[in-house]
Every structure is written in structure tokens, then in C-alpha cells.
Amino acid sequence: MENTIETDVLVIGGGLVGGPLACCLAAAGVSAVVVDAEDPATTLDTAYDGRASAVALGSQRVLAAAGLWPAIAAFAAPIKQIRVSDGHSPLFLHYDHRAIGDEPFGWIVENRAIRRAVVDCLPTLAKARLLAPARLLELERGPSSVHARLADGRTIRAALAVAADGRPSPTRIAAGIGISRRDYGQTAIVCTVAHARSHQDTAQEHFLPAGPFAILPLPGRRSSVVWTEKSHLVPAIMRQDDAAFLRELHSRFGDFLGDIALEGPRFAYPLSLQLADAYTAHRLALVGDAAHGMHPVAGQGMNMGLRDVAALAEVVVEAKRLGLDLGNRASLERYARWRRFDNLLMLGVTDALVRLFSNDLAPLRLARDLGLAAVNHLPPVKRLFMRHAMGLVGDLPRLMKGQAL
Numbered sequence: 001m002e003n004t005i006e007t008d009v010l011v012i013g014g015g016l017v018g019g020p021l022a023c024c025l026a027a028a029g030v031s032a033v034v035v036d037a038e039d040p041a042t043t044l045d046t047a048y049d050g051r052a053s054a055v056a057l058g059s060q061r062v063l064a065a066a067g068l069w070p071a072i073a074a075f076a077a078p079i080k081q082i083r084v085s086d087g088h089s090p091l092f093l094h095y096d097h098r099a100i101g102d103e104p105f106g107w108i109v110e111n112r113a114i115r116r117a118v119v120d121c122l123p124t125l126a127k128a129r130l131l132a133p134a135r136l137l138e139l140e141r142g143p144s145s146v147h148a149r150l151a152d153g154r155t156i157r158a159a160l161a162v163a164a165d166g167r168p169s170p171t172r173i174a175a176g177i178g179i180s181r182r183d184y185g186q187t188a189i190v191c192t193v194a195h196a197r198s199h200q201d202t203a204q205e206h207f208l209p210a211g212p213f214a215i216l217p218l219p220g221r222r223s224s225v226v227w228t229e230k231s232h233l234v235p236a237i238m239r240q241d242d243a244a245f246l247r248e249l250h251s252r253f254g255d256f257l258g259d260i261a262l263e264g265p266r267f268a269y270p271l272s273l274q275l276a277d278a279y280t281a282h283r284l285a286l287v288g289d290a291a292h293g294m295h296p297v298a299g300q301g302m303n304m305g306l307r308d309v310a311a312l313a314e315v316v317v318e319a320k321r322l323g324l325d326l327g328n329r330a331s332l333e334r335y336a337r338w339r340r341f342d343n344l345l346m347l348g349v350t351d352a353l354v355r356l357f358s359n360d361l362a363p364l365r366l367a368r369d370l371g372l373a374a375v376n377h378l379p380p381v382k383r384l385f386m387r388h389a390m391g392l393v394g395d396l397p398r399l400m401k402g403q404a405l
Contacts, residue, residue: 003154005129007033008326009316010148010158012139012171014038014130016053016111017288017305018164019118023066024313026128028405030320033156035148036132037165040119048112050190050267052216052224054079054203054299056106058391058400059306065399066309067125068117075113077217078104080201082389086357087208093376095386105389106303108203108216108224110192139171141283146327159326160316162285167274169290175281181274184354186211187234188296189227191266192218193249196258199223203299206252207357211271212297213252222263226296227252234268271295273351275344279336283327285312292343295350297357303391304343310397311338317405342394 009025011018014036022032042048055063055076063069082095082105097104122130135151139161148156163171172179204215211228218224227249229237237248242262253260274293279286288305315335319326376382387393391400398405 005033005154005156007031007129007156007158008160008320009033010035010146010156010161011164012136012148012161013164013166013288013290014118014122014132015164015166015288016114016118016302017309018162019115019122020063020066020068020306021162021164021287021309021313022128022130023068023118023121023125024062024309024399024405025316026122026125027065027067028313028317028320029127030316030326031127033129033131033158034122035134035136035150035156036130037135039133040130043112043116043119048115049110050192050265051269052108052110052192052218053114053302054106054216055109055306056300056303056389056391057103058396059303060107061402062306062310062399063114065404066121068114068121071117071120072109072113075219076107076109077199077219078201079106079108079203079217080104082203082205084205085207087206095382095389097386099379100383100386100390103390104201105203105386106391108218110218110224136171139174141175141281144325146283160283160285162287162312163290164287165290167289167293169286171284172276172286172290175284177281177286178277179274180277181272182351184211184271184273184295185231186228186271186295186354187231188269188271189225189229189234189237189266190269191225191227191249192222192263193225193253193260194220194222194263195260196221197256199257205297208252211354212357214296214299215253215257216299221257223257225249225253228271228296231270238266238268273347275347279340280332282329285332285335287312291339292347294347295354297353298346298350300346300350304346307342307391307397307400308339310399311335313399314397314405338395338397 008031014034025032085092138149146161199217206213214226216224287308
């Protein structure tokens, strides 16, 4: 076992953001070593994570550039329609992908399929290496390089370190980067259901007083459910047996897809907003949940993370081709400026949606319903919102435009 591993970029965390970043870098000729604490064997567990992610069209292009999409596609269900409603109101907002082209808004993919694709892809890339399970003991960011020490005695030397180690991000904490955080007092109950009727590639989001209730299409007659509930009620709901839980679920789900049945276990995830005080430090960049975490109301968490991937990969590859130090300050500052405003805007939008819809006040309910109906009958505004849902609005990195680095 070699004692020191030399690489261009050290990626700490090989999940849904760190993994694609390493693949994108390696595909463009930048060497990357991924250190991940999780055993790759857990990706074969049918209960892994329990969650599914919305992958917008722009984000799918990033996964394609990373070489991951062929392995993911078989497990992805296209989103061809989106229906948003407010409780039991007859007014609603409906998007149809055919209004702006032939491509779907995006896809719903179980997280385990993305994770498995990453674990399978990294060993096939000449410029990439996955060390997992591996525990990072120490990261030293020196004047000209970073040095990481692992629990098994190996060390890694790189020009740049990237924190992709999730919301708790020990790497961010060790770098002294603080966060701003807001607890919503809500918890997302996540499960998969099988149903008698076809979902017709339609994503549904019902806004209920306790929070949004999303029904997201999966391959076959299956859907992923994200049921947002007040946190203090969730322990009792999670303790219910399957029959009682299914009755509670059905009262919110409805019968538009016929009979429903639970498929696999249930999971519960507390919901909060958080934003890192800085996206970079000396020879360090933050991506994904290490930099920002948002409410799942708009299904944009992973998409914002993959925008980070596309932007950072573009900045790093450009520095490599110019013969610059990959950890140079100017490049990192460019990445931070590029991504922080966009993420801050999305955090603001999701936070406003949660505050606007997670209540049952009559005046607000009326304003919400009229707003949904108005957008539904304004084609230009509706098309803009649809393009936004596809991840095609804003200052896009090259990979999200379908262009090579």
C-alpha cells in the first residue's frame, strides 16, 4: 500500500455531488481522488437512503458528461407533466413539457441508483480513484498544496481539496467556515409506493397546511412520496404499523392512482435551511450540501449541487489548461461568486414557498389559489417557469448547456 497518493484534486465525500464532480474532472483530464467514509457495498442495499432526487434536464447533462447517465437512465422516470395544487382547491397549476419542446422537464431517480453508478464508474477512469470506506483524520492546507492523512496511514497530496461531505461537513467546520441555519419545524417522511394505475410521468405536489406532499414518478407503477409533516407529530406516525401508516398516507395521497401499497421501509428527515458563510477558503471549495441545504419543496437540492459541480469543474479545468495552480485564489473566488448568488436566490425562493403555503390562513389561501390560476393562464410566464424547472435559466456552466469543458 503506497504511503502518499499524488493527485490534482482531493474530493472529500463520494455521494451524489462529490462523485459526479470527480467523474467530470477525470473525464476532462484532471486527476481526482475521492475519500468516502461509506462502504460502497451499502449501495447494493435496497433500503439505501430511501430518497429519490429530481434531476432537471440541465443536471442530466452534467451526469451525462460525467459518464454516469447510461447507468442511471434505466432507473430514471421522466417528468413530462407537473401539477401543483393547494389543498382541496379546484384551482391548480399544470405544466406540460410539450409546450416548450420534446425533452422532459427532468427525471426522478432513486438516490441509490446514482450512488451505485458513481461507485461503478470511478474505478473505470484512468484519472480517478475511489478510497472507500476511508476515514479522513486530518487535512492540512499548506501554501502550495493540501495534505490529507487517512486512518489507515495513507496520505494524499493535492493542489485543491473539495468538501462534498454533506450538511454536517466536518471539512467545513475544520476550516472555520460557519453557517446560517433555520429549522422549519417540519420533517419529511419518505417512502415508495406501488399503485394500480399509471402515473403518466406526472409529478404531483399538493400544498397542505403542515407542508407540501409530493408524489414523484418512478419507473413502472411506482412513486416516491415526500410527505412533509410537523416534526412533533412524526415520531407517532413512524411508530405506526404498515396498515395504520398506509391509512394515514392514503388520506393525503387520494385514490387517483387506484390502490396503493408500501414498497420498502419508511424514512424521516428533519428539514432546515442552511447556508455556509463562505464557499471557499485557502485551497478549499465547498459543493452541494456542505455549502447549502434547502427545503425539498421545489425539488432543487440536488440540482443546485450539480450546478456547483459544473461550475467548479469548469473553473478547475480552465486553470489546468492554462497551466495555473488549481488551488489559485482567483479561480476559487470566481467559483464562489458564480454559485453563491444563484444558491442564495434558490434558498430564498424555497423559503418563501414554505412560509407562504405551510399554513391555512384564509386570505393567504385565496391569494395562493389565485396566483396559481393566474400563472396557469399566462403562457409566457408559464414557459419561463417551465424552463426554470428544467434547469435552463440563469448563468449556466458549459456542462449544463450540453457543451464540453
